[in-house]
Amino acid sequence: MRSILKTATLESKFPLLSVEQGCIISKDADITVVFRVELPELFTVTSEEYEAIHSVWNKAIKVLPDYSIVHKQDWYIKENYQPEQPREDASFLSSSFERHFNERPYLSQTCYLFLTKTTKERSKHQSTFSSLARGTLVPKEIKNKETVLRFVEAVNQFEQIINDSDFVRLTRLTTEQITGTEKEPGVFEKYFSLSQKQTTSLQDITINPGEMKIGDNSLVLHTLSDLDNLPTKVATESRYEKLSTDRSSCLLSFASPVGLLLTCNHIYNQYIFIDDHSANLARFEKMARNMYSLSRYSRANQINKQWLDEYLNEAHSKGLISVRAHFNVLTWSDKPEEFRQMKNDTGSQIALMGCKPRYNTVDVPTLFWAGIPGNAADFPSEESFYTFSEQALCFFTGETNYRSSLSPVGIKMVDRLTGKPLQLDISDLPMKKGIITNRNKFILGPSGSGKSFFTNHMVRQYYEQGTHVLLVDTGNSYKGLCDLIHYKTRGEDGVYFTYTEDNPIAFNPFYTDDGVFDIEKRESIKTLILTLWKNEEEAPTRSEEVALSNAVNQYIERLKSDGLMAPSFNTFYEFVRDEYAETIRAKKVREKDFDIANLLNVLEPxxxxxxxxxxxxxxxQMDLLNKRFIVFELDNIKDHKVLFPVVTIIIMEAFINKMRRLKGIRKMILIEEAWKAIAREGMAEYIKYLFKTVRKFFGEAVVVTQEVDDIIASEIVKESVINNSDCKILLDQRKYMNKFDSIQELLGLTEKEKSQILSINLANHPQRKYKEVWIGLGGVQSAVYATEVSLEEYYTYTTEETEKLELVGLTEQLNGNIEQAIKQLASIKRDA
Known part of the structure; x- marks a missing residue:
């Protein structure tokens, strides 16, 4: 049966002629240059920065010639997260993380900018003259080559002005990126398929009265094309109330409600038409005179005369550029049940901008056709309104999603708005870019804020990337993770030291696996003996230090010459008591210079x-040098005046040994609340040394604390930790709301960073279980992320006593198979 529907081919209606030298040429001889636009990340821009971005756009627009069109097209597409390709060496927890987020829906954003040069005649065309409505399209010739050259030069200036700002980045698309290749679609193919995927397929376009469809997708169009539908005032930014407090403001661009905050598939088109400014003002002057002449017949004419006068006064007094503008939101769905919801959501988001939503059914085909990349000159002039460039630019969206770091090193966090996993490098890439000068980290969060949970998540991923991790803890926060590593490596790694009466902590600080006693090892032994001998208030004399150094050096030489002597404190004590005592007597060293009897008496216990x-x-004889995950749990001895100083010295010596001898391998020492006791016991100098020198050895030192006041109490630690930690990580600070000003001053936080921190956990998604964390790098880059993990990771990291006991009991039932216990426990909770 023959079709009686009126049909046409896309080829016969297609308004574009060719793409040459990266420029789109239309059949009406319009020329367009295409850019991909990189916008700042969401929730990271201040009011001053929004003003600066607005100013840069305005400066750039002023260099374009008359009858140019700026068409910014933002795509927001619903996608599902696809897990990374599984690696052969992927860990159990990494695989669990990827499975947890498999098919997680999120909204991706892509932004294009089309700069078009058209003619005076084309700019006046209305919808009846659209190429979509014409029967045939006869290509016109570009007659004035000089005009084209001037436009290309202006576009180059436009690009440089934008890129010099460091806020927005333009990347010019090549001919292949515009037209597409056999493997990848171009911008035209993506537009007609309503997709930004790497594989697309063209579908039929159906145009009926009051309805337009592309394939199975029905299109819904809302337009902002009439001044009566616009607010009386516009601004560069707006306050996002969900993440704002009475002490801080979270800001987004004025048009953000129709950007990332509108969660359906949509395109937000922003047009600015640059006509002849002088001709526009002359026409308005004439209209004002006509209105004045007719004012006696209608009060409306009097009001219009006043509006025209205000517009002209603004233009002349402030040097503003008269332009035409239009904005529209094109949404689509292939599900009929979503159609009404999509329409209502779009209307409500437009209303949040202070605009009156206009659901447009008549002009959908014409405006869709004008939105074709490079076809902005086909835009119907009656759909635009006159304004100034400053006001028009307020309707530009100003932000995009969080971006993943290109570096393979880092941690997996989650976008707080969409829930999409992100790869975040907070160590290497910022160092290369000069954002930070060291990799040290300072983590602050009150009890219950998810501090230990985040640090578990961080150190686990660092460990899996080859880092040597040494943790100093007081509270068994890392027991689950350490036990899992110990089980997976069959005891080769995941060493957990803790003190109990039945199994007290024991070391042999005199042992080295390769028999090498470098200067660091010798100094460490000397410091240990001095700590055992002298109390904190009693400083050793110079003669005592020299004598003790000689004793250590001679003992080491004795070890090397006597293969039968076992390195230990016992043999060191015997060496000092017997051989070294004879040396001291032979040298006739006075007792007041070095009292060896007193030394032996103090060391006897x-x-x-x-x-x-x-x-x-x-x-x-454990080799801590080659153990990649070590936890020292010091809760039971943190108040012990004898054991604690000795253990902390051995811990520091173990890490410094790694730091010095493991060349080209990343090292991390993380000190939880135990650092307070370390600093109190005269170990502050060790911390100071670590934070200042660890960066030179491809290492990073991390301090975790609940109270900033604890750091303030130690001047040495305060200066060394805070000043030498370019990466600051803060969790929920609402408990400290009344004293946050002092925290801000101590950490040197800006108002932007303060607003971000105070927005933590204010508007968490009710159906997702996570806690937010703020990460700031060098005072230059900062954002709030979500720590969301799989159930398997959760039960590995949990510090809840009942959950830990449940895991321990299940592990014992499975003969110590903690991995299987975690899997079973997660499965039980998932099915509950």
Missing amino acids: FYRGGEYDYLLNSEK
């Missing part, structure tokens, strides 16, 4: 048969 003889004489 650590010698064989003494109260602490187990501490420094461990028979387990």
Whole structure:
């Protein structure tokens, strides 16, 4: 049966002729240059920066010649997260993370900018003269080549002005990117398929009265084309109330409600038409005179005369450029049940801008056709309104989604708005860009804010990327993760030190796996002996330090020459008591210069048969140098005046040994609340040394604390930790709301950073379980992210006592298979 519907081919109606030298040429001899636009990330722009971005756009527009068109086209497409390709060495937890987010819906954003040069005649065309309505399109010839050259030069200036701002980045598309290749679609193919995917397929376009469809997708169009539908005032930014407090304001661009905040598939088209400014003003002057002449017949004419006078006064007094503008939101869906909801959502979001939503059914085909890349000159002039460029630019969207770091190193966080996983490099890439000068991190969060949960998530990923991690903890926060690593490596890694009466902590600080005693090792042994000998208030004399250094050096030489002597505190004590005592007597060293009897008496409790003889004489010759995940849990001894200083020295020595000897390998030391006791016991100098020098050895030092006041109490730690931590990480600070000003001053936070921090957890998605965290880099780059993980990761990291006990019990039932226990527990909770 023959079709009786009136049909036409896309080829017969297609308004574009060719793409030459990266420029789109239309059949009406219009020329268009295409850019991809990179906008700032969401929730990271201040009021001053929005003003600066607005000013840059305005300066750039002023260099374009008359009868140019600026067409900014923002795409927002609903997509589903696709997990990364599974690696052979991917860990159990990494795989769980990817499965958790598999098919997670989110809204992706892509922005294009089309700069078109048309003619005076074309700019006046109405919808009846659209190429869509014409029977045939006869290509015209570009007659004035000089005009084209001037336009191209102006476009180059436009691009440079924008890119010099560092806020917005323009990238000019090549001919292949515009037309597409056999493997990838171009901008035309993407537009007609309503998709930004790498594989697209063209579908039939159906135009009926009051309805337009592309394939199965029905289109809905809302336009802002009449001054009566616009607000009386516009601004460069608006306050986002959901994430604002009475002390801070979270800002978005004025047009953000029809950007990322509109969660359906849509295109937001923004047009600015640059006509002859002088001719426009002359025409308005004439209209004002006519209105004045007719004012006696109608009060409306009097009002129109006043409006025209105000417009002309603004233009002349402030040097503003008269332009025409138009904005529209094109949404679509292939599901009939979504159609009404999509229409209502778009209307409500437009209303949030202070505009009156206009649901346009008649002009959908014409405006869709004008939105074809390079076809902005086909726009119907009656759909535009006169304004100034400053006001028109307020309707430009100013932000995009969070972007993942290109670096393979880093941690997986989550976009707080859409829930999409992100790869975030907070160490290497910022160093290369000069944003930070060290990799050290300072983490602050009150109890219950998710501090330990975040640090578990961070160190687990650093460990999986080859980092040597040493943790100092007080509270068993990392027991689950350490046990899992210990099980997966069959005891080769995941070393957990804790003190109990039945199994007290024991070390052998005199042991090295390769028999090398470098200067750091010697100094560490000397510091250990001094700590055992002298109390915190009693400083050693110079003669005592020299004598002790000699004792350590001679003992080490004795170890090297006598292959039968086992390195331990016992043999060191015996060496000092016997051989070195003879040397001291032979040299006739005075007792007041070096009292060896006093030294031996003080050290006796650590010698064989003494109260602490187990501490420094461990028979387990463990090589901490090559262990990649070590946890020291010090909760039971943090107040012990004898054990704690000794253990902390051994911890520091272990990390410094790694720092010095593991060339080209990333190292991380993370000190939880135990750092307070470390600093109190005279170890502040160690922390100061670490934070200042660790960056030189491809390492990073991390301090985690609940109270900023604790850091202020130690001047040395305050200066070394805060000043040498370019990466600051803060969690929910609402408990500290009344004293946040002092926190802001201490950490040197800007007002922008303060607003971001105070927005944490204010508008979390009710159907997702996560907590937010603020990450600031060098005072230059900062944002709030979500820490969301799979159930498997959750039960590995949890610090809730009941959940930990449940995991321990299940692990015992499975003969120590903690991985299987985590899987079963997660499965049970998931099905509950």
